[in-house]
Amino acid sequence: MDFSTKDILVQIDNLLAARNQSWLFGAGISLDAGIPLMWALTEQIFAIAKHYGEPNDDKLLEIIRSQLPEDSHIEHLLSHLGDHRAIAERSRAKVATFGDITLSVEELDELHQRILKWIADTIRWGYIPANADDSPEIIGSQTDPIVDIKHHSAFISALFNRSQAGIAERRKAVRLFTTNYDTLIEDALALGGFSYWDGFSGGAVAFRNHRYGDDEPGSGHRAHVIKLHGSIDWHLGDDDRVWRVREGDLYPKKNSRVLIYPQSTKYLATQRDPFAAQFDLFRRILSASEENVLATCGYSFGDEHINQEIELALQRPENKTTVLAFASGLNPTLEKWRSSSWGKRVYVISKDGLYVGPDGPLAPPTADTPRDWWTFAGVTKLLNSGTEACLP
Numbered sequence: 536m537d538f539s540t541k542d543i544l545v546q547i548d549n550l551l552a553a554r555n556q557s558w559l560f561g562a563g564i565s566l567d568a569g570i571p572l573m574w575a576l577t578e579q580i581f582a583i584a585k586h587y588g589e590p591n592d593d594k595l596l597e598i599i600r601s602q603l604p605e606d607s608h609i610e611h612l613l614s615h616l617g618d619h620r621a622i623a624e625r626s627r628a629k630v631a632t633f634g635d636i637t638l639s640v641e642e643l644d645e646l647h648q649r650i651l652k653w654i655a656d657t658i659r660w661g662y663i664p665a666n667a668d669d670s671p672e673i674i675g676s677q678t679d680p681i682v683d684i685k686h687h688s689a690f691i692s693a694l695f696n697r698s699q700a701g702i703a704e705r706r707k708a709v710r711l712f713t714t715n716y717d718t719l720i721e722d723a724l725a726l727g728g729f730s731y732w733d734g735f736s737g738g739a740v741a742f743r744n745h746r747y748g749d750d751e752p753g754s755g756h757r758a759h760v761i762k763l764h765g766s767i768d769w770h771l772g773d774d775d776r777v778w779r780v781r782e783g784d785l786y787p788k789k790n791s792r793v794l795i796y797p798q799s800t801k802y803l804a805t806q807r808d809p810f811a812a813q814f815d816l817f818r819r820i821l822s823a824s825e826e827n828v829l830a831t832c833g834y835s836f837g838d839e840h841i842n843q844e845i846e847l848a849l850q851r852p853e854n855k856t857t858v859l860a861f862a863s864g865l866n867p868t869l870e871k872w873r874s875s876s877w878g879k880r881v882y883v884i885s886k887d888g889l890y891v892g893p894d895g896p897l898a899p900p901t902a903d904t905p906r907d908w909w910t911f912a913g914v915t916k917l918l919n920s921g922t923e924a925c926l927p
Contacts, residue, residue: 540897543889544922547882550859551918552697553828557710557820559841560720563833564690564911569661569673569681570717573608576654579662580609583653591636592646598633609654610764616647644791651792655767658717659782686911687723693918695729695757708732708756710820714764714838721760731758734809735779740787743769743777747812763813763841769793777809814844821848821856830859832914836868849877859884861909885909898926 562572571579585593599612620643623631629640638646661675661682675681694709711720711731724731732752734745745751751759762769770778770789778787793809820827821844829845836842848854849872857880860869864885873881878892886906888896900906907913908925917925 540889541923543882543891543897544926547859547884547889547922550828550857550882551830552706553826554706555823555825555827556706557712557827557829559829559831559834560711560713560715561831561834562715563835564687565715565717565719565833567686567911568683568717568719569663569675570658570715570719571662571664573610575662575664576657577609577612578664579657580650580653583657584650587653588649589646592649595633595636595638595646598636609650613647613650616643616650619643620647648791654716655792658767682717682719684719684722684726686915687719688726690911690915690918691720691723691727691729693915695727697918708751708754708759710759710761710816712761712763712817712820714834714841715762716765716767718766718768724758724760729757730755731760732756733760733762733779734812737779739781740784741779743779743809745809745812747815749812751816759816761813761816763810763817765793765810769809814840817841818844818848821845822851822854823856824853825855827856828859829856830861832861832909833911834860834862836860836862836866842868846872849880850875856880858882861885861914863909865890901927 562570566572581593581596584596596612599615600607603611603615619631619633620640623629623638623640623643630637631640631643632638659682660677660680661673663673663681665672673681713720721731721733732755734743735741736744766779768779768782769792770780770787771791771793772778772787773790774787776787777793778789780787780789821829834841845858849856849858854877858872860881860883862869862883862885864887865873865883869881869883869890872878873883873890873892875881881890881892883890883895885896886900886909888899888906890896898906904927906925908917908922913925
């Protein structure tokens with residue numbers, strides 16, 4: 536290994552020990568836990584709609600999908616449905632038409648809630664689609680769940696039990712941003728005995744007391760969990776509060792499930808909406824005046840809103856954020872970032888090797904030793920043992 540590559544590896548180890556550290560997680564970290572990626576989730580929702588939905592649910596979803604780009608998934612479909620709902624509410628007839636199907640505002644709301652419940656149940660109990668190797672699909676259920684937390688627990692342990700002396704004392708609370716709806720990050724923190732803040736106050740039933748513009752707590756927690764797209768256990772109550780509620784509880788009474796980041800502008804403006812506050816926290820971290828590290832794992836850079844927030848922050852001359860992107864490979868977003876004027880602050884740790892700004896790949900794999908340090912398990916190993924231990 537040449538000296539420059541060794542120096543870059545040391546830099547990465549130092550960045551992962553930074554005092555101000557945040558992580559951005561995507562669906563990829565929960566795949567091995569038995570929770571499907573967005574496209575597999577979308578197909579499963581279509582299957583549920585066909586077999587268990589109301590008449591025309593599956594037909595209507597197919598009509599909406601036909602109106603969107605081919606790579607659209609269930610979040611896009613729900614946003615499109617929400618847009619039609621907003622138009623219907625403003626219209627004289629208070630209806631929306633999809634082909635030969637006409638729904639009232641109330642029927643649109645009911646369909647929306649059915650879809651959210653199907654998503655929540657699929658994520659809560661798990662779903663593994665059939666694979667090309669002829670392995671059958673596995674559908675988890677309340678009586679036979681298949682979701683496994685071991686990978687998340689291993690990562691959390693590696694992140695907070697690192698052997699480097701003094702890290703816990705020097706480090707502020709680690710911000711864990713996630714686009715995932717599952718509760719595996721929070722559950723792993725609790726099982727590991729690590730205190731965390733998530734904007735709620737209470738116990739098994741909790742109310743959201745963090746509002747847009749509020750500061751995060753300054754001390755007392757090892758981690759702050761910020762769910763950018765909501766959660767399977769978030770509900771909107773009659774009192775306009777957002778509640779975190781256990782599955783099966785009849786209280787508090789729930790008007791609707793707050794699950795998915797709503798792209799309709801109607802929802803973004805409301806004070807009860809937690810999503811504006813979540814993105815405000817993300818924006819603040821990216822704009823921190825101190826040296827700051829944002830590491831990503833399991834995130835495919837498919838969310839343009841999130842990508843734009845990162846890019847707008849990093850392109851400011853005074854910005855001090857460094858990005859560590861653990862990704863399977865380069866993509867158009869990372870290519871753009873690493874070739875920019877601030878590209879030297881973008882590290883990409885991929886299966887093809889290591890990229891720093893326009894340079895790379897460094898430490899490329901050999902024919903018989905593929906790099907797996909970009910995977911969730913690989914990052915866990917890297918945190919435990921350091922970058923050089925991940926190289927043969």
